[in-house]
Amino acid sequence: MARSLDELVLITVNHRNAPLKVVGALENLVEQAYERLYPYTDELVVLATCNRFEIYALESPRLLVEAESLLGDASKYADVRRGLDAARHLFRVAAGLESAILGENEILGQVAKAYEAARSRGYAGKYMSLLFHYAVKTGKLVRSKTMISYGNVGAPGAAVHAAEKILGSYDDRVVLVVGAGEAGSIIASLVRQKSSTARLLVANRTLERAEELARKLGGEAYGLDELPALLEKADVVFTAVTVEKPLLTRELLERMKPGALVVDVSNPSAVELPVPGHLGYIGLQGLEKVIQKTLERRRQEVPKAEKIIAEQLSLFRKAWMRRAADEAIAVMMEYASRVIDEELQELHSRLRGVGVNGAALTVTGDFAQSLVKKLLRPLIVYAHRAAVNGQAHVLEEIVEQFRREIEKRVTTRPERDSPPRNRLRCPP
Numbered sequence: 001m002a003r004s005l006d007e008l009v010l011i012t013v014n015h016r017n018a019p020l021k022v023v024g025a026l027e028n029l030v031e032q033a034y035e036r037l038y039p040y041t042d043e044l045v046v047l048a049t050c051n052r053f054e055i056y057a058l059e060s061p062r063l064l065v066e067a068e069s070l071l072g073d074a075s076k077y078a079d080v081r082r083g084l085d086a087a088r089h090l091f092r093v094a095a096g097l098e099s100a101i102l103g104e105n106e107i108l109g110q111v112a113k114a115y116e117a118a119r120s121r122g123y124a125g126k127y128m129s130l131l132f133h134y135a136v137k138t139g140k141l142v143r144s145k146t147m148i149s150y151g152n153v154g155a156p157g158a159a160v161h162a163a164e165k166i167l168g169s170y171d172d173r174v175v176l177v178v179g180a181g182e183a184g185s186i187i188a189s190l191v192r193q194k195s196s197t198a199r200l201l202v203a204n205r206t207l208e209r210a211e212e213l214a215r216k217l218g219g220e221a222y223g224l225d226e227l228p229a230l231l232e233k234a235d236v237v238f239t240a241v242t243v244e245k246p247l248l249t250r251e252l253l254e255r256m257k258p259g260a261l262v263v264d265v266s267n268p269s270a271v272e273l274p275v276p277g278h279l280g281y282i283g284l285q286g287l288e289k290v291i292q293k294t295l296e297r298r299r300q301e302v303p304k305a306e307k308i309i310a311e312q313l314s315l316f317r318k319a320w321m322r323r324a325a326d327e328a329i330a331v332m333m334e335y336a337s338r339v340i341d342e343e344l345q346e347l348h349s350r351l352r353g354v355g356v357n358g359a360a361l362t363v364t365g366d367f368a369q370s371l372v373k374k375l376l377r378p379l380i381v382y383a384h385r386a387a388v389n390g391q392a393h394v395l396e397e398i399v400e401q402f403r404r405e406i407e408k409r410v411t412t413r414p415e416r417d418s419p420p421r422n423r424l425r426c427p428p
Contacts, residue, residue, distance in 0.1 A: 003042075003127055004396075005320050009059040010086035011067050011078050014052035015100050018077035026053035026074055034123055036070050037063060043128045047093075047114040049107065051100050056090065058127060087131060087316060091309045094139030096148055103148040103298045108139040130323060134316040142308050146301040151294035155265045156186035156240065158290045160194070162282055163236050163263050170195035174233050178224075178247065179240035180204035180213045183265055187238045192217045201230055205241075228252060236261040239270040246272040253279060263287075325387035328395040329380055335402045336372045338409050344368055 013023055026048065033046045033055060041057040048054075053074075055067060059082070068075045081089055089098070094111045096103040115132035118124035124132070143149050152158050167173060170191055175198050177188045184202070191198055200219030203226065204210035210221035222230060224247070231237060231248070232255050239262070241247060247270045248262065254276055256262075261280040264271045265287065275281045344365055351357070351364070379398070386394035 003058055003324060004393075005087075005317060006083045007059045008083055008086050008127070008131065009055075009057055009063065010081045010089055011055040011057075011064070011071075012052060012081070012089065013071065013074050013077050013079075014054070014098070016098070017079055018074065020051070022074050022077060023053060024050055026071070029053065029070065033070060034118075034121070037066055038123055040066055043125045044123045045115055045118040045128050045132065047111060049110050052093070052098075054090075054093075056086065056128065056131065084313060084317060087134075088309065088313055090131065090135045091138045091312060091316075094135040095142040095305050095309060096139070097142075097302065097305060097309075101153050102295060103143075103150070103301075104153075105143070105149055108136065108143070111139065112136050126323065127320070130316070130319055134312055134319070138309055138312040141312065142305045145308060146304040148298055148301045148305050150297050150301070151290075152190070153291050153294050153298075154186070155284065155287050155291070156183045157190060158287045158294065159238060159263045159265050159282065160187055160190040161294075162287060162290045163238070163261055164194060166261055166280060166282075167236060170198040172197050172199075173235040174199045174201065176201045176203065176230050176234040176237040177240070178203050178227070178237060178270070179266075180206075180209045181240065181242075183240035184238070185213055187240060187265070188213055188217055188219065192219075201234070203227060203230055228255060231256050234260055236263065239264045239266050241266050241270050243268070243270050246270055248272060250276065321387035322384070324395050325383045328383050328398045331399050331402045331406075332376055332379065332383075335406050335409075336376060338406060340365075340368050340372060342409070 013026060015023055027050065030046050030048050034044065037055065037057065038044050040060045040062040044055070044057045046053075046055055057063060064080065068078075071078055090111070092098045094108055096105070096107060099107055111132065115124060115128065115136075118128065152161050164170060173195070175191050177184050177191070177200070180188075180202055184204070188200060188202060192200060200214070200217055201222060202210045202214045202217075202219050203222045203224055204213075205224050207221060207223045210223070213219070214221040227247075231252055234256065237248070237256075237260070239248060243266065248264075250272045253262070253272070256276075256279055258278040259280070261282070262271055262275055263282045265284060267284060269283060271281070271283070273281075273283075347364060383395060383398060
């Protein structure tokens with residue numbers, strides 16, 4: 001059955017309309033959602049992250065009732081959208097416009113992964129395929145044609161970006177990362193991404209952890225007891241540790257070479273202030289300014305992203321309606337093929353009775369198919385026009401009428417022993 005775009009429904013509980021603890025608790029409901037909701041819809045995709053729990057489906061009378069039951073108390077936060085509004089929301093999600101951090105990249109992969117998981121298990125069909133294909137395509141276009149993901153807005157990423165602007169490049173520089181935890185690992189990874197020739201030194205309280213990170217990134221691992229000697233070599237040092245008092249004392253900082261840079265993302269600070277005058281310094285307060293500048297640059301790209309989303313939504317709507325028209329036309333062709341098969345069998349039987357066979361029979365078959373295509377052509381054009389104009393009810397009426405005719409032929413005519421000769425194909 002052709003499905004109207006208005007039958008597309010979204011149920012979303014996300015960081016914008018619900019407390020994060022509520023949203024986070026829903027992340028474990030993915031399996032239950034598929035088990036409880038799929039019996040009430042033909043197609044279903046569940047997108048669950050730490051910031052959102054979203055159900056995309058083809059609507060049915062019972063679906064929303066079951067979804068409310070599934071969500072429990074969280075249902076009071078749920079937002080329900082339909083049709084193009086539902087698709088627009090998903091496109092914005094994939095583009096990073098609905099993320100807690102504007103333009104973040106991780107969500108695009110999560111959208112693609114959610115669809116693939118539903119498809120591989122048989123929950124997502126041709127309509128969800130179309131929706132998520134355009135959503136992922138839109139997310140990629142927004143990131144390639146705008147600067148919506150410009151820079152880094154986390155302290156570790158901002159630190160690497162800010163230091164690079166001062167140094168000019170990490171190439172052939174000695175980069176010391178103090179701390180091999182989450183922040184230190186991000187810093188070290190970003191530095192290596194930016195330069196394959198940087199000499200990367202990782203110092204950590206636990207040597208094994210430093211060795212693990214250094215091994216991944218082609219760096220060198222050291223314990224904190226070797227800090228004095230390491231600081232003397234460093235062109236830039238990043239500190240990302242949790243300490244009660246400064247780890248890099250003024251005495252240690254005095255040993256660093258002139259022009260070296262110290263970047264501290266630790267909280268509380270791991271660097272004794274003020275730093276000696278021969279060194280550069282960036283602390284968390286300075287990084288916050290970098291982050292705000294980055295976010296402002298991303299915000300400036302939102303109008304461009306919105307324009308791309310609007311363009312892709314228009315294409316998606318046309319593609320959805322074409323698919324609905326194709327389904328209606330396929331039912332017409334099925335009916336026509338049945339009629340041709342039945343009538344040709346009777347005609348050929350009569351022709352053989354008067355001595356006509358061979359090539360003449362083939363000609364009659366080709367003629368019958370050509371004739372029916374031409375007779376159906378105005379109706380096919382009408383179906384496509386109805387699709388473009390969003391007249392889904394017209395397509396539904398066409399499908400319903402032709403299916404009735406097919407049922408009549410199935411129930412009133414006996415099955416022939418000989419197989420159909422040629423199936424009538426949809427015209428291009």
